[in-house]
Amino acid sequence: MDKILLIIKREYLSRVRKKSFLLLTIVGPILFALLMLAPSLMMLLPQSEKAIVVLDQPNLMDRHKGSDELQFQYANPSTYTVEDLKQMLRDNEDLYAALYIPSGESWDPDYISSNVVFFARGDISMQVESYVRDYLQKQITDEKLKVLGVDPLVIAGAKTSVKLRTIDISKTVETETHAGPKMIVGMVSGFILYFFIFIYGSMVMRSVIEEKTNRIVEVIISSVRPFQLLLGKILGVAMVGLTQFGIWVVLTMLLVFGVSFLLLPSLMDPEVIASSGGMVEDNGMAEALLSGLDFAAMINIPLVVGCFVYYFLFGYILYGALLAAVGSAVDSETDAQQFVLPVSIPLILSIIVLMRVINDPDSSLVVIMSYIPFTSPVLMMARLPFGVAPWELLLSMFFLLLTTVFFVWISGRIYRTGILMYGKKPTFKELYKWLFYQE
Amino acid sequence: MLAIHCDKVTKSYGEKVILDGVSLEVPEGKIFGLLGPNGAGKTTLIRIINQITGPDSGSVSFFGEKLSRHHISRVGYLPEERGLYRKMKVGEQALYLAQLKGLSAADARKKLRYWFEKMDIIDWWDKEVQALSKGMAQKVQFIVTVLHEPDLLIFDEPFSGFDPVNANLIKDEILEINQKGTTIMFSTHRMESVEALCENIALVNQSQVILQSPLRALKESYRSNAWVVEWFGESLPSQWPQDVELVDYEFLGGRYTIQFRIHSQSAVSNLVSVLMAQGTLFGLQEKLPSLQDIFIERVTNKTNG
Numbered sequence: 001m002d003k004i005l006l007i008i009k010r011e012y013l014s015r016v017r018k019k020s021f022l023l024l025t026i027v028g029p030i031l032f033a034l035l036m037l038a039p040s041l042m043m044l045l046p047q048s049e050k051a052i053v054v055l056d057q058p059n060l061m062d063r064h065k066g067s068d069e070l071q072f073q074y075a076n077p078s079t080y081t082v083e084d085l086k087q088m089l090r091d092n093e094d095l096y097a098a099l100y101i102p103s104g105e106s107w108d109p110d111y112i113s114s115n116v117v118f119f120a121r122g123d124i125s126m127q128v129e130s131y132v133r134d135y136l137q138k139q140i141t142d143e144k145l146k147v148l149g150v151d152p153l154v155i156a157g158a159k160t161s162v163k164l165r166t167i168d169i170s171k172t173v174e175t176e177t178h179a180g181p182k183m184i185v186g187m188v189s190g191f192i193l194y195f196f197i198f199i200y201g202s203m204v205m206r207s208v209i210e211e212k213t214n215r216i217v218e219v220i221i222s223s224v225r226p227f228q229l230l231l232g233k234i235l236g237v238a239m240v241g242l243t244q245f246g247i248w249v250v251l252t253m254l255l256v257f258g259v260s261f262l263l264l265p266s267l268m269d270p271e272v273i274a275s276s277g278g279m280v281e282d283n284g285m286a287e288a289l290l291s292g293l294d295f296a297a298m299i300n301i302p303l304v305v306g307c308f309v310y311y312f313l314f315g316y317i318l319y320g321a322l323l324a325a326v327g328s329a330v331d332s333e334t335d336a337q338q339f340v341l342p343v344s345i346p347l348i349l350s351i352i353v354l355m356r357v358i359n360d361p362d363s364s365l366v367v368i369m370s371y372i373p374f375t376s377p378v379l380m381m382a383r384l385p386f387g388v389a390p391w392e393l394l395l396s397m398f399f400l401l402l403t404t405v406f407f408v409w410i411s412g413r414i415y416r417t418g419i420l421m422y423g424k425k426p427t428f429k430e431l432y433k434w435l436f437y438q439e
Numbered sequence: 440m441l442a443i444h445c446d447k448v449t450k451s452y453g454e455k456v457i458l459d460g461v462s463l464e465v466p467e468g469k470i471f472g473l474l475g476p477n478g479a480g481k482t483t484l485i486r487i488i489n490q491i492t493g494p495d496s497g498s499v500s501f502f503g504e505k506l507s508r509h510h511i512s513r514v515g516y517l518p519e520e521r522g523l524y525r526k527m528k529v530g531e532q533a534l535y536l537a538q539l540k541g542l543s544a545a546d547a548r549k550k551l552r553y554w555f556e557k558m559d560i561i562d563w564w565d566k567e568v569q570a571l572s573k574g575m576a577q578k579v580q581f582i583v584t585v586l587h588e589p590d591l592l593i594f595d596e597p598f599s600g601f602d603p604v605n606a607n608l609i610k611d612e613i614l615e616i617n618q619k620g621t622t623i624m625f626s627t628h629r630m631e632s633v634e635a636l637c638e639n640i641a642l643v644n645q646s647q648v649i650l651q652s653p654l655r656a657l658k659e660s661y662r663s664n665a666w667v668v669e670w671f672g673e674s675l676p677s678q679w680p681q682d683v684e685l686v687d688y689e690f691l692g693g694r695y696t697i698q699f700r701i702h703s704q705s706a707v708s709n710l711v712s713v714l715m716a717q718g719t720l721f722g723l724q725e726k727l728p729s730l731q732d733i734f735i736e737r738v739t740n741k742t743n744g
Contacts, residue, residue, distance in 0.1 A: 211524075
């Protein structure tokens, strides 16, 4: 037991002391924080206004000034022609585009709507295009209704906005559900888990190959059992992963909240938030922040973190042990590729199915795969925020535990033979035979 | 007492038989040579003694006890395939390996200091292994092998890869350790490299021990009455004493090197008087067969018979 601790200690310290570990561990949360704050930070950036010159013959735009990003300037239809409009755009670098709305001969709304032209240098941004289209559609619709004798006031009064709330009745206390944030938490934790399993699993494999190629392995297994070395290595690397995850969680939280509080102290002022009341869109940062806080309240963070640790640990041990067996069987990392692919197919499959969770977290494919040990870590994490019955979770965890123990045992048997075999490229058939060699 | 006693040890991997009923006796406190060509099964036998792998059948005892896990700390093993972690510091690595052998950190540190100073590599303590020359790394490996003062030291192909200076240095250290009572076991296919060191040898070929004996007795039994004489005179004597048979001679470097076959002890002294009367005798020596010769004879006899 003492020897396993020695091995764990060496495996752990030799990695944690590396500069690359330090770098990734510190840069990681900064990237995360940036990612989470990006939408809010974007709003702080000054928007560049795009100037568009409009030749509006039917006066359909009603001299509309534009939005934050768009500024419409109007050319007098009685003095300017389409050609003048194009010339204006050519001459004036400050103009982003030119919009031509012809009246036709009869001022027929249908004629107008199908003959509006944008002139531009190159392409027009999607945003601008859809803004103009939407605005014109609304104007023309109003125009048509007016022609039909409908009072615009009646139309305004008839407009209804539906606020859709979803109530989850599966809980004893009915709660409002919010699919969006849940989906984000599920996807993000599924993805992070996938990367963690992959990164740390292949770290174990590389380490096994390294020990084999620099020939230290036989020196070590003359002191400890191969299985002790394997286990010590897997657990040591697991602790590296948990350390990194722990630091990330703490740093990300500090960063997200720290940045929010430092950058926008005024927005956190309740009075400001209250007074901004109706004009939430002008106060995007505050809303993003509030929704972030909401978010935290909505999702059972201790459960998510706890499950993440469990599924990372056992998912990683499962794949790490298999990859260690692969590493022991080959002489170099290039030789390992042919075995790595079959081993990691279930993991890749689970990331593909992860996309389906967005559409339907309760689809039977997702549910079944969240029980199957090779795919359960990623998919159960993805399902978790949507609510998973305790028995489902425990069953999935139990399957994973059993499978992991079994495959660690299998891998140990391949490993102890593999590490002493040099100079031949093994086949699956050979690996299978190694299972039954006597120790 | 026997340091190691293997009794009918058999080991196979799948269909392939590596060891076929191997029995071996390694006397305590002696230097033992396990000799044989590559692929004969030496390394597997050594791995069994080191408990890296176990026999399919047969038994191994270690200083009279059935070999078991706690004996591991009493064996020092320098494998043929040896190396170190390249990116780890020398001292740290030596400490790690010593602790794996069961030494306490403090004890290991003390002993390492002694050995590093003795081998003149103390300055390398904080260097990474990849900065070391091959010879330096081998010194570190040697130190780590002997550090925990085991009762049995096993060296697999000990001198391969060492430059002559280091090989001699290591050889002297091994002899010194043996003087203190440690049993030494060499395993090699280069028989000439350990011939001068071993008191007992075993020859292994094709999964079996084909010969096991004290080296001197073995050579005695393989004597072929061949003698070599270095002599100078005007010309070779025309008459030889009875029981002396001239096999071959050559004149090189100002003296004759003459090969005889001498069939009786009295004939040797007769030959000496003849040679001394007719010239200057520089040397006379019985030519004992080398291990390599004995091995080849045994192997060919076996296949022929």
